[in-house]
Amino acid sequence: MFPFRRHVVKDDSTDIHVNKRRSDPLPNPESVGTLIRTRRSIKPGQFDGRRIDDVIVREMLENANWAPTHGMTEPWRFFVFCDEVLNSLGRKLAEIYRRVTPSGAFKPAKAEKLLQSAIRSSHVIAFAMKRQESRRIPEIEEIQAVACAIQNLHLTATAYGVGGSWSSGKVICSDQFRDSLGLDVEDRVLGLFYLGFPAVPWPAGERSPIAEKVQWFRAAEGV
Numbered sequence: 001m002f003p004f005r006r007h008v009v010k011d012d013s014t015d016i017h018v019n020k021r022r023s024d025p026l027p028n029p030e031s032v033g034t035l036i037r038t039r040r041s042i043k044p045g046q047f048d049g050r051r052i053d054d055v056i057v058r059e060m061l062e063n064a065n066w067a068p069t070h071g072m073t074e075p076w077r078f079f080v081f082c083d084e085v086l087n088s089l090g091r092k093l094a095e096i097y098r099r100v101t102p103s104g105a106f107k108p109a110k111a112e113k114l115l116q117s118a119i120r121s122s123h124v125i126a127f128a129m130k131r132q133e134s135r136r137i138p139e140i141e142e143i144q145a146v147a148c149a150i151q152n153l154h155l156t157a158t159a160y161g162v163g164g165s166w167s168s169g170k171v172i173c174s175d176q177f178r179d180s181l182g183l184d185v186e187d188r189v190l191g192l193f194y195l196g197f198p199a200v201p202w203p204a205g206e207r208s209p210i211a212e213k214v215q216w217f218r219a220a221e222g223v
């Protein structure tokens with residue numbers, strides 16, 4: 001264990017100083033908190049069928065591009081599917097599912113869900129980690145950078161009232177799907193992001209208290 005004494009901190013401070021000059025281009029912390037906490041996963045089955053303006057999707061991608069990146073490798077790659085091509089995407093995923101699944105384990109309902117999820121979406125964004133040739137940055141850090149980019153994208157969607165959800169799994173992350181996107185063997189598809197306007201009221205979120213996941217260390221043991 002760390003040679004530190006654990007400290008229980010009560011978070012009841014009301015007077016929080018925001019370190020911001022008038023000229024600093026910083027947002028209001030309250031809006032940031034609201035945005036982060038209201039971001040929800042909204043799935044294709046909850047979409048209302050309306051199409052999102054491409055301008056909003058471009059804004060989401062632009063913000064995704066501002067994710068942190070070790071060594072400035074910017075390893076995120078996005079493949080945007082919309083309109084007529086959604087059907088082909090759904091069929092492709094259903095076909096990959098059939099190919100990668102032993103015949104005894106094949107569930108037609110799962111194949112149908114892959115198709116329907118794509119068709120019901122306004123846009124579907126496949127996202128991948130592009131491995132650098134130099135391999136200077138560890139792969140996990142490149143994957144983490146892409147996850148940060150997706151969080152940016154999802155938060156931007158939330159700000160526009162657009163629903164979305166990250167979908168992973170063996171079909172989406174398969175070599176077959178990666179190859180179909182023209183990616184290289186070292187690259188990794190990390191998921192699909194389904195986008196659409198919610199037909200349902202914005203869902204409430206749920207998290208267990210942060211206090212259960214944090215340890216504070218303030219004073220050295222025995223001091």
Ligand SMILES: Cc1cc2nc3c(=O)[nH]c(=O)nc-3n(C[C@H](O)[C@H](O)[C@H](O)COP(=O)(O)O)c2cc1C
Binds near residue numbers: 039040167191
């Ligand atoms: C790496 C990653 C993969 C995920 N894959 C799936 C998935 O395959 N299917 C799914 O329904 N949700 C997936 N999710 C979304 C989670 O289910 C969702 O974040 C969780 O239920 C919490 O809900 P919230 O996002 O509304 O807070 C994934 C999330 C992450 C971070």
